[in-house]
């Protein structure tokens with residue numbers, strides 16, 4: 001399903017079907033893709049890490065919408081995703097998904113992590129979005145080993161791009177630190 005691979009500086013991209021996966025190092029709150037994905041928790045009420053950064057940069061409108069979603073459906077179970085506006089972020093939407101807490105890898109963690117990526121991309125496709133930026137879901141506070149998470153993340157997104165007609169044509173992984181970027185680069189090269 002691959003078309004080509006390019007590497008320039010720290011950036012890397014690879015095509016799958018009619019879509020492209022891009023890897024970059026950076027702060028996801030600066031991304032001007034149609035949506036950014038938040039690594040939230042089941043409460044949807046904010047937290048540390050990328051969740052804290054998105055709520056700080058996006059302002060109170062995002063939390064207000066999260067509260068409304070909570071009132072309607074309770075929280076967001078691991079593997080599922082919900083969407084809000086982007087508040088003051090450059091991105092128009094935030095897709096909030098909840099990763100698995102790592103408990104050794106035999107408690108369904110890979111399947112839950114794959115669901116996060118699939119459900120986030122489904123929401124993006126339903127809204128007709130053209131570009132989405134993901135962080136490395138679950139590899140911070142939730143403790144998922146980054147090499148294993150990168151393999152699940154990239155293979156799930158690559159399959160979605162290759163198989164789903166309405167998939168957003170550009171999917172970025174915006175990775176906060178060098179070690180995480182390296183793990184994703186190695187994984188993308190070996191897909």
Ligand code: AR6
Nearest residue numbers: 027028039041047048049050051053138139140141142176
């Ligand atoms: N841009 C991109 N990536 C970031 C940013 C940023 N601004 N800030 C941190 N990261 P984590 P999790 C990276 O802990 O493991 C929260 O409290 C970070 O370096 O944010 O899914 C939630 O409320 C790491 O590589 O998410 C939950 O309770 C990656 O984002 C819990 O943490 C994910 O780390 C979720 O834990």
